[in-house]
Amino acid sequence: MYYLACKTNSDRIGLSTYLGSKEFQVVFHYLSLHQSPYMLKRQGKPKIELKHSDRYSETLVRLLFFFELDEKDQTDIINTVKKYSLN
Numbered sequence: 001m002y003y004l005a006c007k008t009n010s011d012r013i014g015l016s017t018y019l020g021s022k023e024f025q026v027v028f029h030y031l032s033l034h035q036s037p038y039m040l041k042r043q044g045k046p047k048i049e050l051k052h053s054d055r056y057s058e059t060l061v062r063l064l065f066f067f068e069l070d071e072k073d074q075t076d077i078i079n080t081v082k083k084y085s086l087n
Contacts, residue, residue, distance in 0.1 A: 002063040004081065009058040016061060018084045024077055025064050032057045 006012040016026050032053040033039060034046040063077065 002065055004061045004063070005056065006059045006061060012059050012061050015081070015084055019077075019080060022080050024080060026061050027064070028061050030057050030060050030062075 004015070006015055012028060016028065019026050032050055034048070034050055035054065035057065039046070
């Protein structure tokens with residue numbers, strides 16, 4: 001699994017939008033377990049703060065990968081991410 005940790009949720013949204021405009025699909029779906037619907041249903045509002053867990057839930061972007069992804073495609077994705085980060 002390949003993922004990027006952005007500085008903020010806004011950065012994650014910006015990067016995701018940019019990569020989508022270049023036809024690279026990314027996903028973000030990580031959820032702190034203490035904030036999951038299951039735990040909230042069982043325990044209600046979390047009793048502790050897990051700021052690092054929450055921060056990564058809000059900033060991780062997972063790059064898609066698959067068996068047929070060749071070296072050229074990998075290089076294109078890397079260069080596109082680099083271009084975005086230079087802006």
